[in-house]
Amino acid sequence: MSALTVLASGGDQFEAPGVELFDYPPLFSGGPAWLTKPVFFAVFGALVTCAIAWSAFAKPKLVPRGMQNIGEMGYVFVRDQIGRPFLGKDTEQWMPVLLSLFLLIWVWNIFAVIPIIQFPIASHIAFPAVLAVAVYFLKVYLGIKHQGPAKYFTNLIPKGLPKPIYVLLVPIEYLSTFVLAPFTHAVRLFANMFAGHIILAFFSLVGFWFLFEKPTAAGFGVGIIGVIMTCVMTAFEMFIQFLQAFLFTMLAAMYIQSGLHAEDH
Amino acid sequence: MFAAASVLAAEENNPLVPHTYELVVGIFSFLVVVLVVGKILTPRIQKTLEERTDAIEGGLKRAEQVQEEARQTLEQYKAQQKDAQLEAAKLRKKAEEQGAAIIAEMREQAQAEARRIVEAAKAQIEADRQQALQSLRAEIGAMSVELAGRVVGESLEDTARQSRVVDRFLEELEERARTQEQITS
Numbered sequence: 280m281s282a283l284t285v286l287a288s289g290g291d292q293f294e295a296p297g298v299e300l301f302d303y304p305p306l307f308s309g310g311p312a313w314l315t316k317p318v319f320f321a322v323f324g325a326l327v328t329c330a331i332a333w334s335a336f337a338k339p340k341l342v343p344r345g346m347q348n349i350g351e352m353g354y355v356f357v358r359d360q361i362g363r364p365f366l367g368k369d370t371e372q373w374m375p376v377l378l379s380l381f382l383l384i385w386v387w388n389i390f391a392v393i394p395i396i397q398f399p400i401a402s403h404i405a406f407p408a409v410l411a412v413a414v415y416f417l418k419v420y421l422g423i424k425h426q427g428p429a430k431y432f433t434n435l436i437p438k439g440l441p442k443p444i445y446v447l448l449v450p451i452e453y454l455s456t457f458v459l460a461p462f463t464h465a466v467r468l469f470a471n472m473f474a475g476h477i478i479l480a481f482f483s484l485v486g487f488w489f490l491f492e493k494p495t496a497a498g499f500g501v502g503i504i505g506v507i508m509t510c511v512m513t514a515f516e517m518f519i520q521f522l523q524a525f526l527f528t529m530l531a532a533m534y535i536q537s538g539l540h541a542e543d544h
Numbered sequence: 545m546f547a548a549a550s551v552l553a554a555e556e557n558n559p560l561v562p563h564t565y566e567l568v569v570g571i572f573s574f575l576v577v578v579l580v581v582g583k584i585l586t587p588r589i590q591k592t593l594e595e596r597t598d599a600i601e602g603g604l605k606r607a608e609q610v611q612e613e614a615r616q617t618l619e620q621y622k623a624q625q626k627d628a629q630l631e632a633a634k635l636r637k638k639a640e641e642q643g644a645a646i647i648a649e650m651r652e653q654a655q656a657e658a659r660r661i662v663e664a665a666k667a668q669i670e671a672d673r674q675q676a677l678q679s680l681r682a683e684i685g686a687m688s689v690e691l692a693g694r695v696v697g698e699s700l701e702d703t704a705r706q707s708r709v710v711d712r713f714l715e716e717l718e719e720r721a722r723t724q725e726q727i728t729s
Binding site for chain 2: 312313317321322328337339350371382383402405408409413
């Protein structure tokens with residue numbers, strides 16, 4: 280779809296898609312400005328996540344059937360691969376947050392390769408930012424609650440180092456924990472989805488342009504390569520989508536753990 | 545982060561600047577998911593998984609119990625069998641002993657009976673002998689008297705005659721004894 284808008288505006292020259300891929304007008308003319316495709320599918324993704332989880336976990340049986348099997352695979356994966364390595368015996372208590380994050384992000388990411396939708400929700404920074412900020416507040420809240428308002432901030436600093444080191448260490452430590460950590464948490468997911476979307480759009484546009492829009496003998500090979508690369512990159516993107524959902528949730532677990540217990544320096 | 549971004553926001557649609565409405569929609573979406581997936585559904589699957597663990601552990605424990613019971617029953621049966629074998633062996637031994645005792649007793653009884661019979665026979669013989677002796681004694685007396693009478697009656701003429709008389713008497717005596725023997729036997 281976005282490729283078509285680019286083509287419509289473009290002339291005879293091939294133009295690689297850029298940032299404009301991510302600009303959307305209102306869904307229908309005359310509609311409210313905020314009701315765009317990303318907004319619509321963000322909510323849709325949340326509902327899909329709920330629907331999938333509902334079909335799997337609404338009436339769980341001791342002997343699982345159908346969707347419950349798949350849902351349990353997801354649950355056990357999040358519990359064993361994300362929760363337990365960081366949270367240990369606290370895992371069960373935090374599974375609601377971790378499972379919600381993982382499923383929502385994954386569904387949002389998968390939208391990048393679903394026909395018609397073809398848009399990774401997290402490529403708009405607002406969505407990963409909301410999630411990262413939520414985890415950030417949770418982390419600080421848990422730190423103050425479990426370690427004490429003063430102790431939480433002193434626990435972050437390693438003890439027993441030569442005094443001059445602290446001049447450097449304290450600002451760096453605070454900067455990394457309270458500014459860079461949430462920022463990179465959000466941006467890592469955003470940037471991956473953003474770049475992935477551009478890559479897919481680029482290769483599919485190459486294929487479309489050289490095989491259909493302006494087919495030439497010289498361009499034929501390029502078009503074929505574009506199509507092949509689109510397929511290859513789609514597969515790769517599906518892997519990245521999963522990986523980023525996993526990573527985001529894993530970092531969330533790590534941050535929650537850092538709030539619950541002081542690190543051993 | 546946002547300060548730096550707002551400078552760039554002069555350009556339209558900087559990808560690093562979030563739209564306010566998307567922030568709102570993002571919060572809403574996340575809240576919906578946390579509520580439905582986190583609050584409602586996750587506890588259900590957690591409960592089910594826990595119950596399953598319990599069920600499996602309970603099943604294993606029950607199986608172990610049943611096995612233990614079976615083992616005990618088997619041991620009981622084995623013990624009972626052993627007891628029964630011992631009992632049978634004891635009975636057999638007892639029976640053998642009893643049999644031997646019975647045989648020995650019978651033999652003794654038979655021997656006693658035999659002795660009794662022999663003694664009775666001996667006593668009978670002795671009695672017969674006594675009787676025979678008595679009657680013989682009486683006969684010998686009578687015969688002696690008879691012989692003496694004859695010897696005297698023949699008036700003892702010569703020695704040859706005398707010896708003839710004696711021989712005849714003895715022959716007669718023998719004859720009589722033979723006939724008597726024939727009668728008694």
